[in-house]
Amino acid sequence: xxxxxxxxxxxxxxxxxxxxxxxxxxxxxxxxxxxxxxxxxxxxxxxxxxxxxxxxxxxxxxxxxxxxxxxxxxxxxxxxxxxxxxxxxxxxxxxxxxxxxxxxxxxxxxxxxxxxxxxxxxxxxxxxxxxxxxxxxxxxxxxxxxxxxxxxxxxxxxxxxxxxxxxxxxxxxxxxxxxxxxxxxxxxxxxxxxxxxxxxxxxxxxxxxxxxxxxxxxxxxxxxxxxxxxxxxxxxxxxxxxxxxxxxxxxxxxxxxxxxxxxxxxxxxxxxxxxxxxxxxxxxxxxxxxxxxxxxxxxxxxxxxxxxxxxxxxxxxxxxxxxxxxxxxxxxxxxxxxxxxxxxxxxxxxxxxxxxxxxxxxxxxxxxxxxxxxxxxxxxxxxxxxxxxxxxxxxxxxxxxxxxxxxxxxxxxxxxxxx
Amino acid sequence: xxxxxxxxxxxxxxxxxxxxxxxxxxxxxxxxxxxxxxxxxxxxxxxxxxxxxxxxxxxxxxxxxxxxxxxxxxxxxxxxxxxxxxxxxxxxxxxxxxxxxxxxxxxxxxxxxxxxxxxxxxxxxxxxxxxxxxxxxxxxxxxxxxxxxxxxxxxxxxxxxxxxxxxxxxxxxxxxxxxxxxxxxxxxxxxxxxxxxxxxxxxxxxxxxxxxxxxxxxxxxxxxxxxxxxxxx
Numbered sequence: 345x346x347x348x349x350x351x352x353x354x355x356x357x358x359x360x361x362x363x364x365x366x367x368x369x370x371x372x373x374x375x376x377x378x379x380x381x382x383x384x385x386x387x388x389x390x391x392x393x394x395x396x397x398x399x400x401x402x403x404x405x406x407x408x409x410x411x412x413x414x415x416x417x418x419x420x421x422x423x424x425x426x427x428x429x430x431x432x433x434x435x436x437x438x439x440x441x442x443x444x445x446x447x448x449x450x451x452x453x454x455x456x457x458x459x460x461x462x463x464x465x466x467x468x469x470x471x472x473x474x475x476x477x478x479x480x481x482x483x484x485x486x487x488x489x490x491x492x493x494x495x496x497x498x499x500x501x502x503x504x505x506x507x508x509x510x511x512x513x514x515x516x517x518x519x520x521x522x523x524x525x526x527x528x529x530x531x532x533x534x535x536x537x538x539x540x541x542x543x544x545x546x547x548x549x550x551x552x553x554x555x556x557x558x559x560x561x562x563x564x565x566x567x568x569x570x571x572x573x574x575x576x577x578x579x580x581x582x583x584x585x586x587x588x589x590x591x592x593x594x595x596x597x598x599x600x601x602x603x604x605x606x607x608x609x610x611x612x613x614x615x616x617x618x619x620x621x622x623x624x625x626x627x628x629x630x631x632x633x634x635x636x637x638x639x640x641x642x643x644x645x646x647x648x649x650x651x652x653x654x655x656x657x658x659x660x661x662x663x664x665x666x667x668x669x670x671x672x673x674x675x676x677x678x679x680x681x682x683x684x685x686x687x688x689x690x691x692x693x694x695x696x697x698x699x700x701x702x703x704x705x706x707x708x709x710x711x712x713x714x715x716x717x718x719x720x721x722x723x724x725x726x727x728x729x730x731x732x733x734x735x736x737x738x739x740x741x742x743x744x745x746x747x748x749x750x751x752x753x754x755x756x757x758x759x760x761x762x763x
Numbered sequence: 764x765x766x767x768x769x770x771x772x773x774x775x776x777x778x779x780x781x782x783x784x785x786x787x788x789x790x791x792x793x794x795x796x797x798x799x800x801x802x803x804x805x806x807x808x809x810x811x812x813x814x815x816x817x818x819x820x821x822x823x824x825x826x827x828x829x830x831x832x833x834x835x836x837x838x839x840x841x842x843x844x845x846x847x848x849x850x851x852x853x854x855x856x857x858x859x860x861x862x863x864x865x866x867x868x869x870x871x872x873x874x875x876x877x878x879x880x881x882x883x884x885x886x887x888x889x890x891x892x893x894x895x896x897x898x899x900x901x902x903x904x905x906x907x908x909x910x911x912x913x914x915x916x917x918x919x920x921x922x923x924x925x926x927x928x929x930x931x932x933x934x935x936x937x938x939x940x941x942x943x944x945x946x947x948x949x950x951x952x953x954x955x956x957x958x959x960x961x962x963x964x965x966x967x968x969x970x971x972x973x974x975x976x977x978x979x980x981x982x983x984x985x986x987x988x989x990x991x992x993x994x995x996x
Contacts, residue, residue: 348878349872349878356860357860360860661856662858662859664856665856665857665858666858666869666873667841667844668815668817668844668850668856669844669845669850669869669870669873669917669921670841670842670843670844670845670846670870670873670874670921671841671845671873672838672841672842672873673837673838673841674838675873752837755817755818756817757812757817757818760817760852760856
């Protein structure tokens with residue numbers, strides 16, 4: 345393989361007709377260029393959409409209670425029920441592969457009245473009673489102080505973490521926030537931290553106007569007892585929440601004496617399912633990129649194959665001489681194959697480099713004109729590039745296959761005929 | 764060295780077949796210099812091709828240096844050609860993008876001789892044919908006689924048992940022809956077995972034995988007094 349004479353010969357053959365070699369190489373170069381650019385564009389689009397989803401753990405479902413629609417075990421229909429704190433443990437015990445189960449209580453909500461007072465200022469905010477794990481499911485950056493922790497939960501401390509939006513409405517500019525008190529529905533909570541959520545469009549404003557307090561203190565302060573308003577459940581990355589949610593809901597139905605076929609009693613929203621729909625769009629995009637790219641590449645490959653056939657034809661006599669001198673058929677075949685693979689890979693590399701430069705150009709253009717909607721950082725990964733190289737290697741092999749076979753099909757005696 | 768018995772060969776040309784060799788019996792000892800003569804169509808080139816394992820006979824036996832030659836795979840045939848035979852062609856058949864030295868070294872490359880040894884050996888053969896100074900030249904920069912001498916050096920390089928020359932002087936003027944024949948005679952003097960196909964009488968008489976072929980059979984096989992080419996050079 346790494347034989348100096350062989351390589352010299354490959355170079356001799358390919359440089360003997362430079363113009364033709366370059367034109368042939370251009371076909372493959374163009375194909376791989378299209379493939380790379382299409383994949384990068386798809387990736388840019390994907391990045392854009394993903395940014396819109398924000399950092400929310402996508403393998404997550406939300407679950408709440410509604411009224412039952414079927415009588416069961418002597419209980420009437422239209423009965424309302426609540427999740428209990430003990431349900432959390434039951435879910436942990438009965439359903440495997442879960443990462444977080446966060447019970448949650450909530451005050452306020454969409455267009456709620458003013459419920460938070462500080463001095464003479466009043467605001468209407470969503471107030472959540474949460475466990476510390478929620479920060480993993482609905483990621484936010486703590487900009488000052490700290491987030492709630494398990495000591496807060498255990499000791500039912502009346503502490504609160506407020507959003508930037510809350511801070512700017514309830515506080516003067518430059519005023520010290522940490523250690524101050526806000527009154528939530530008449531109960532004083534000490535502010536221990538502020539947070540900022542990554543701006544995803546639409547409800548970006550709203551997301552900054554939330555207040556997080558420990559679940560236990562919330563329950564005590566606002567008389568929720570053991571009740572749980574809703575739950576946010578995240579599964580481990582390996583297993584989809586869409587599949588686990590059936591089990592979770594079944595456990596809930598059993599515990600709350602709900603008819604197993606009552607599909608309305610437990611409300612839920614499956615973020616993963618939504619995300620999956622978009623995900624399959626990405627897959628489709630990628631498939632199209634590969635399809636188009638490989639089709640274009642294919643025409644380049646056919647070009648290479650064609651030229652190799654011509655080269656073999658031109659060298660029929662030479663091949664005959666070599667065989668008369670005792671070169672093994674396999675060696676000739678290898679020579680042709682290596683020429684073909686070498687040509688394909690070199691031109692493919694040129695295509696990859698050219699494509700990367702174009703992507704680099706687009707990126708710096710995007711940087712200079714500012715963010716474009718739904719299109720961020722088009723790029724190709726090392727994996728894609730090495731994948732492209734494998735494709736090139738295989739296609740070079742395929743392109744050389746027919747010419748190589750035709751090279752050794754000619755019998756030396758026919759090749760040597762002087763006429 | 765070479766022994767063939769009852770060799771037949773026919774070519775299929777569309778619906779009718781052409782019987783080219785009709786039972787050839789021939790024997791050549793080691794160190795012989797044999798001219799194979801005959802008009803065109805007499806089957807002399809076909810015979811040489813079969814002897815050179817470039818073509819296969821339909822029937823008959825062929826033994827080369829006590830090795831029976833039959834049912835060869837392409838790979839095996841290539842091996843035997845490399846080991847047993849050296850070819851000299853009418854049209855020289857040098858590889859035109861390789862220098863004289865590389866051309867001579869080619870059979871050694873196929874024998875997987877190391878690079879350095881290969882070059883040394885090829886150089887010594889080039890020296891033998893008097894073209895040491897031309898080693899780095901491409902065939903296009905050489906005259907016809909020089910090309911044929913390079914081809915002879917190449918045929919010798921693998922140290923074959925038999926040299927097969929197919930009209931070696933066919934494309935050369937008479938002076939150059941004699942030079943080439945002089946070289947062939949000298950190689951023969953060193954004990955190499957050489958078969959020369961030719962239709963030129965004077966060339967044939969520079970060999971030690973003439974075999975006449977006509978319509979696919981040997982009509983005459985005689986030993987002759989060798990004419991040295993030296994005197995014409």
